[in-house]
Structures are given as C-alpha cells and as structure tokens.
Amino acid sequence: MTKVNLAEKFALFDERWTPKIVGELNGQYVKLAKVKGKMVWHSHEDEDELFLVVKGALTLHFRDGQTRLKEGEFYIVPRGKEHLPEAEEETHIVLFEPKSTAHTGKVKSDLTVDHQDWI
Amino acid sequence: MTKVNLAEKFALFDERWTPKIVGELNGQYVKLAKVKGKMVWHSHEDEDELFLVVKGALTLHFRDGQTRLKEGEFYIVPRGKEHLPEAEEETHIVLFEPKSTAHTGKVKSDLTVDHQDWI
Numbered sequence: 001m002t003k004v005n006l007a008e009k010f011a012l013f014d015e016r017w018t019p020k021i022v023g024e025l026n027g028q029y030v031k032l033a034k035v036k037g038k039m040v041w042h043s044h045e046d047e048d049e050l051f052l053v054v055k056g057a058l059t060l061h062f063r064d065g066q067t068r069l070k071e072g073e074f075y076i077v078p079r080g081k082e083h084l085p086e087a088e089e090e091t092h093i094v095l096f097e098p099k100s101t102a103h104t105g106k107v108k109s110d111l112t113v114d115h116q117d118w119i
Numbered sequence: 120m121t122k123v124n125l126a127e128k129f130a131l132f133d134e135r136w137t138p139k140i141v142g143e144l145n146g147q148y149v150k151l152a153k154v155k156g157k158m159v160w161h162s163h164e165d166e167d168e169l170f171l172v173v174k175g176a177l178t179l180h181f182r183d184g185q186t187r188l189k190e191g192e193f194y195i196v197p198r199g200k201e202h203l204p205e206a207e208e209e210t211h212i213v214l215f216e217p218k219s220t221a222h223t224g225k226v227k228s229d230l231t232v233d234h235q236d237w238i
Contacts, residue, residue, distance in 0.1 A: 001194065001195055001197075002186070003186050003188055003192050003193065003194045004192060004193050004194070005189075005191060005192045006191045006192070006193070007191055023169065023193065023195050024195070025167035025168070025169055025195045025197075025216075026146075026147060026166065026167050026216070026217050027145075028145060028147065028215075030169070030193075030215075047145060048144035048145050049144070050142065050144055050149070054191075067121070067122050069122055070124075072124060072125045072126055072173075073122050073123060073124045073125070074122065074123050074125070074142065074149075075120070075122045075123070076120055076142050076143070076144045078120075078144075096144070096147075096149075096215065097144075097145070098145050
C-alpha cells in the first residue's frame with residue numbers, strides 16, 4: 001500500500017452518508033464519510049463500530065442517551081446497540097469496523113448504500 | 120464506554136515507545152504512543168498494524184524503502200513486513216492492531232514492553 005492522507009481523501013468526494021473505504025487490515029475496513037443531518041436508527045448485530053470526528057461535530061443518539069463528539073474525539077458503539085448519528089453542520093468522520101458491517105444494519109432506508117467504494 | 124478525547128489522553132503520559140490502550144473493538148485495540156528517535160526492526164507474523172500520525176512526523180523504514188507520515192496521514196504495515204519506526208521530533212501516533220500484537224514482535228530489546236496499560 002501507499003500512505004493515506006486523510007485530507008486528500010476527503011477532497012475526493014462530496015456525497016454524504018456514503019462511506020468510502022481507504023484501508024483494510026485484519027478483516028476490518030477504515031472508512032471516511034461526510035455527514036450532515038440525521039441518519040436512521042440501526043444497529044450491527046455482530047460488529048463494534050468506531051466513529052472518530054476529524055472535522056465538525058457528531059451526535060450519536062442512543063435509546064438511553066447520547067454522546068456528542070467533537071474534532072479529535074472517538075466513540076465505539078458496541079455490537080447490538082441501536083444508534084442514530086446526527087450532525088448539524090457538515091462533519092467529517094473516520095469509521096473503523098469489520099468488513100462484514102452493513103451500512104445501516106438490517107434496516108433499509110433511502111440512505112442505505114449496499115456497495116461501498118475504495119477511493 | 121465513554122467517548123475518548125485524543126488530546127486529553129495524550130496529556131496523561133510522557134513515556135515514549137510505550138503504547139497505551141484507549142479502545143477495544145472486534146478483537147482489536149486502539150492505542151496511543153509518543154515516540155522520538157528510533158525503535159527496533161521487527162515484524163508481526165499474524166497482524167497488520169495501522170500507524171496514524173496526529174502530531175509530528177513518523178518515518179517507517181522497510182528493508183526495501185521507507186514512507187514518511189505527516190500529521191493526518193496513516194499507513195498500514197502488512198503482517199510479516201519488517202519495519203523500523205523513527206521520529207526526529209516528538210511525535211504522537213494512533214495505532215490500530217489486533218489485541219494479540221506483541222510490542223516488538225518476536226524481537227526483544229530495551230524498548231520492548233510486555234504489558235500495555237489502559238488509560
């Protein structure tokens with residue numbers, strides 16, 4: 001592989017809620033996403049999912065509370081836990097999760113993307 | 120878990136070449152390390168290892184070349200590939216690797232730490 005520059009990769013796309021794959025290791029993917037607004041409630045049965053904010057702020061809503069991530073903060077949503085990501089302004093996030101992770105879990109919505117591209 | 124603020128975690132320790140664990144997911148650890156100078160040549164037989172620079176610059180030497188990572192850049196060293204990390208100035212890095220990863224692979228040196236702490 002070659003090194004990955006996060007800012008250069010983020011500059012390659014504009015779509016929101018459409019994670020792009022930028023790395024693979026140990027059966028996991030590193031993904032980048034631009035987000036704004038609300039996603040949908042979903043969970044991943046067998047996969048823990050890491051959200052790291054590199055620009056902006058992301059609120060992760062849970063059925064029993066929420067956490068707000070600013071730049072340089074991450075949170076690991078454990079498998080099985082329902083979550084709804086939301087960003088007021090455009091926010092750039094790094095995701096780390098198993099290759100098997102479906103975008104919106106078993107939930108299908110207008111935001112669901114079945115195929116995620118490498119950039 | 121609670122959210123993790125990278126800067127706050129980095130402020131908790133000064134030791135160099137002594138990764139601290141800040142997260143766990145899917146059998147992998149997220150670790151932080153402060154580094155300066157040269158590490159030792161080593162490899163990890165069964166584990167790919169991600170290095171992300173959040174402050175400073177890190178050179179990863181390989182037997183057949185090298186790559187230099189600046190802030191906001193990452194590189195995934197594939198399993199089995201010998202590498203020697205080096206930093207001219209103090210550099211802060213995030214590591215992502217399986218829980219089974221030994222600090223310096225099968226190589227033992229003065230820099231080797233057998234136990235890595237959560238912070």
